[in-house]
Amino acid sequence: LRVLGIESSCDETGVALVELPEGSAGVAPPRLLAHALHSQIDMHQAYGGVVPELASRDHIRRVVPLAREVLSQSGLGLDAIDVVAYTRGPGLAGALLVGTGVACALGLALQRPVLGVHHLEGHLLSPFLSADPPEFPFIALLVSGGHTQLMRVEGVGRYEQLGETIDDAAGEAFDKTAKMLGLGYPGGPALARLAEQGRADAFALPRPLLRAGNLDFSFAGLKTAVRTQLLKLEAAQALTEAARADLAASTQAAIVEVLVAKSLAALKGSGLRRLVVAGGVGANRSLRQQLDAACQRRGVRVHYPELHLCTDNGAMIALAAAMRLQAGLAQPSEAYAFDVQPRWELTQR
Numbered sequence: 001l002r003v004l005g006i007e008s009s010c011d012e013t014g015v016a017l018v019e020l021p022e023g024s025a026g027v028a029p030p031r032l033l034a035h036a037l038h039s040q041i042d043m044h045q046a047y048g049g050v051v052p053e054l055a056s057r058d059h060i061r062r063v064v065p066l067a068r069e070v071l072s073q074s075g076l077g078l079d080a081i082d083v084v085a086y087t088r089g090p091g092l093a094g095a096l097l098v099g100t101g102v103a104c105a106l107g108l109a110l111q112r113p114v115l116g117v118h119h120l121e122g123h124l125l126s127p128f129l130s131a132d133p134p135e136f137p138f139i140a141l142l143v144s145g146g147h148t149q150l151m152r153v154e155g156v157g158r159y160e161q162l163g164e165t166i167d168d169a170a171g172e173a174f175d176k177t178a179k180m181l182g183l184g185y186p187g188g189p190a191l192a193r194l195a196e197q198g199r200a201d202a203f204a205l206p207r208p209l210l211r212a213g214n215l216d217f218s219f220a221g222l223k224t225a226v227r228t229q230l231l232k233l234e235a236a237q238a239l240t241e242a243a244r245a246d247l248a249a250s251t252q253a254a255i256v257e258v259l260v261a262k263s264l265a266a267l268k269g270s271g272l273r274r275l276v277v278a279g280g281v282g283a284n285r286s287l288r289q290q291l292d293a294a295c296q297r298r299g300v301r302v303h304y305p306e307l308h309l310c311t312d313n314g315a316m317i318a319l320a321a322a323m324r325l326q327a328g329l330a331q332p333s334e335a336y337a338f339d340v341q342p343r344w345e346l347t348q349r
């Protein structure tokens with residue numbers, strides 16, 4: 001089964017071809033045959049955030065050339081595609097419509113069915129493309145630009161939400177602090193780089209909901225605390241390069257500590273010994289180090305996506321479609337209807 005996946009929910013256009021070996025279901029791992037990606041980050045930088053209309057227009061420009069690139073990388077022709085998958089939601093409506101429209105047009109032209117995929121299910125399953133794929137069941141920490149959730153995952157399509165952020169997402173906390181520190185947008189990776197030069201215990205920042213006794217998160221207050229600290233430093237003319245690095249390191253430490261503590265609590269509460277981390281913040285070095293150390297002490301295995309598949313990409317969309325089809329959970333459609341779902345809970349998948 002070969003699935004072409006198209007991702008266009010936000011500011012990355014991604015196309016990929018994934019192959020699931022036929023027959024013995026679940027035994028042979030899925031293979032990524034080819035993938036291509038274009039990030040619009042440079043285009044949105046000037047505005048300090050994603051401009052939805054610009055995003056849609058750029059997806060239109062990029063998607064077909066990227067699909068061509070994927071086919072040429074794979075050495076396969078269009079007729080090698082069995083199913084065309086696309087991100088149906090959640091995301092920006094206009095951006096989603098581009099991937100959906102192209103997927104439906106391609107499906108109609110090739111006489112192949114199409115399948116809409118939940119973007120977060122793509123993130124969640126992306127570690128199955130890694131060299132060390134997980135096994136069900138597991139606890140999943142989904143940490144992206146728009147979401148922060150802990151899920152109990154029994155199998156493909158069997159997701160129970162254990163907790164989520166009540167305000168900002170973890171990636172948003174990284175991005176907003178980075179912006180305050182003048183690190184551009186989205187500044188998560190830049191903040192992480194600056195943090196490497198700072199002291200994580202330099203500033204006492206809050207650990208929101210750390211002791212709330214539940215698995216929910218809150219990061220909005222942290223952002224305010226950072227702003228207050230920044231203003232203090234500025235007023236004292238003490239905002240040196242070293243102080244900025246200290247503030248970056250302290251912010252990252254606060255976010256990471258809460259993510260690690262709540263993940264451990266979810267593991268403990270469930271009795272499971274396997275953790276999957278997915279989404280853009282899953283690329284964070286400090287988060288990986290601290291999770292690895294804490295989980296090793298407790299005999300818990302941690303699985304991550306390959307670094308380049310942490311943020312948005314077409315591979316995870318093709319993979320999620322392939323795994324749903326393999327599990328008999330999805331019926332690809334030949335209706336070629338333009339349906340996107342900008343707001344969509346993963347548990348309603």
Ligand code: ATP
Nearest residue numbers: 144145146147171188192279280281283284311312
């Ligand atoms: P969602 O998937 O919730 O719709 P999204 O698609 O925008 O949101 P992702 O592509 O999964 O999110 O991840 C992007 C986020 O990951 C950004 O907030 C970015 O700053 C953050 N990020 C990426 N790399 C790192 C890193 N090394 N450290 C911290 N944050 C990072």
Ligand code: MG
Nearest residue numbers: 010011012312
């Ligand atoms: Mg993005």
Ligand code: FE
Nearest residue numbers: 123144311312
């Ligand atoms: Fe994403």
